[in-house]
Amino acid sequence: MQVAYNGGMISIADRIEQVQARVALAAQRVDRSAESITIVAVSKTHSADAIRAAYAAGLRHFGENRSGEFEQKQAKLADLDGLQWHFIGHLQTRQSLPVAQHADQFHAVDRVKIARRLQRQLDQFGRNLPAYLEVNLSGETSKYGFACDQWETDTRQREHLLSAVATIADLPRIEMRGLMTMAPWGAADGVIRTVFRRTARLRDWLQEERPDLNWNALSMGMTDDFELAIEEGATHLRIGRAIFGERET
Numbered sequence: 001m002q003v004a005y006n007g008g009m010i011s012i013a014d015r016i017e018q019v020q021a022r023v024a025l026a027a028q029r030v031d032r033s034a035e036s037i038t039i040v041a042v043s044k045t046h047s048a049d050a051i052r053a054a055y056a057a058g059l060r061h062f063g064e065n066r067s068g069e070f071e072q073k074q075a076k077l078a079d080l081d082g083l084q085w086h087f088i089g090h091l092q093t094r095q096s097l098p099v100a101q102h103a104d105q106f107h108a109v110d111r112v113k114i115a116r117r118l119q120r121q122l123d124q125f126g127r128n129l130p131a132y133l134e135v136n137l138s139g140e141t142s143k144y145g146f147a148c149d150q151w152e153t154d155t156r157q158r159e160h161l162l163s164a165v166a167t168i169a170d171l172p173r174i175e176m177r178g179l180m181t182m183a184p185w186g187a188a189d190g191v192i193r194t195v196f197r198r199t200a201r202l203r204d205w206l207q208e209e210r211p212d213l214n215w216n217a218l219s220m221g222m223t224d225d226f227e228l229a230i231e232e233g234a235t236h237l238r239i240g241r242a243i244f245g246e247r248e249t
């Protein structure tokens with residue numbers, strides 16, 4: 001399958017190869033193994049056929065951010081063995097059912113309420129859901145996630161986060177895996193790097209506060225900043241445009 005790129009056409013398989021090479025190079029720069037980094041191909045707005053092409057090229061992790069779109073695509077692609085669905089965007093409580101039923105990982109626990117809701121629905125399906133707390137380090141009000149823009153100095157932010165963690169830890173079907181964050185839009189590399197670095201430190205702090213939970217995962221880095229994210233410790237990259245081309249919508 002071909003996608004438009006810089007006025008020309010290039011196959012999804014070629015683009016995946018380019019992304020994998022860039023991931024390997026960035027990992028090498030900081031002495032990390034590329035195997036410790038999972039590429040989540042963000043397929044939102046793209047067709048089931050585009051996902052099949054990426055799957056044929058070897059990718060197994062796909063990310064969606066709209067509940068209805070996710071539900072349709074997972075039904076169309078149920079024949080693909082080993083495909084893992086990551087739900088990566090803000091989830092409204094009334095739209096949580098498809099995520100409880102079909103998602104393999106949920107990157108956007110941005111409030112306690114959505115975790116409680118998913119817990120009840122997961123119980124019905126007898127499923128567990130690996131989950132990441134979404135944290136907002138940039139302070140942008142347009143972003144979701146627990147407010148952590150001042151976490152190093154603001155005791156209340158830390159207490160609020162720990163109290164949410166305590167509640168979520170009591171929901172047996174929500175399996176804590178780590179943190180997810182988004183870099184500020186259009187910021188300079190240095191600013192983005194700082195957000196990623198502070199997120200990694202927040203993870204280290206949570207690891208000390210709640211060593212009973214799993215904080216290994218750091219979901220951060222997208223098309224424009226995934227190399228910085230790798231250098232700062234990302235374990236899961238959420239990459240859309242670099243794999244599937246520009247989105248129509």
Ligand SMILES: *Cc1c(COP(=O)(O)O)cnc(C)c1O
Nearest residue numbers: 042065088222223238239240241
């Ligand atoms: C769309 C989206 C991405 C991927 O963005 P690209 O810039 O296309 O790589 C990553 N994370 C989230 C939460 C998204 O909504």
